Amino acid sequence: MLAAAALASCTQDTPQDAAPAPASPSAAPADNTDNADQAEQAAPEPTEEPALPAEPAPEAVRDAFATLQATLNDTCTPGAGDCAYFLGRVTQELTELDEAMRADPKGPGHFKQPLADMKTLFAKLGTDRSTPHLEKHFSAIVGTRDGINTWMQDHPDDYR
Incomplete structure (x- = not known):
């Protein structure tokens, strides 16, 4: 779970103009389960890959x-x-x-x-x-x- 939280926090994109979210003062550094839950909720949903055609298109x-x-x-x-x-x-x-x-x-x-x-x-x-x-x-x-x-x-x- 810790690895998933770390991965989710590393892959989130923050807009350039947005200020980073302040850390929750009530969350202790050892309380990783709350941080993991927050990271999962904040993580953008994966976008679906476009479906590949049944056969590759002929070359140009x-x-x-x-x-x-x-x-x-x-x-x-x-x-x-x-x-x-x-x-x-x-x-x-x-x-x-x-x-x-x-x-x-x-x-x-x-x-x-x-x-x-x-x-x-x-x-x-x-x-x-x-x-x-x-x-x-x-x-x-x-x-x-x-x-x-x-x-x-x-x-x-x-x-x-």
Whole structure:
């Protein structure tokens, strides 16, 4: 109880213009139960945290594009064993950009070309995200990434 009283008194905010409350002359320093009760009564009620959505909202287009753009200087050699991370990452970045564009207040119509390009790519890939399957579609994945980068460069208001 003493710890709760100390915590409550430490976390109370006092307005800058308000004078501190005078100590009760009748309360002896050893009488912590009365002070704890007063602290509990004076403590502001905890505010409720806003409810989190069931699923996180898609990233903003700018943020999703930035992470996709970070892959521009990366590549791999299909069949050489160095593509698992790269192709998985580019595919994931494209998926997140697709979600962000669809959720953007400008609406999917504003992003018609990149969304169509990603839809075509995702239709080719299906649900198989294995390295051999992604390597098979290496050119389509990298080409889609590069095409979207070009489109976005012509629409700087979407990422700046």
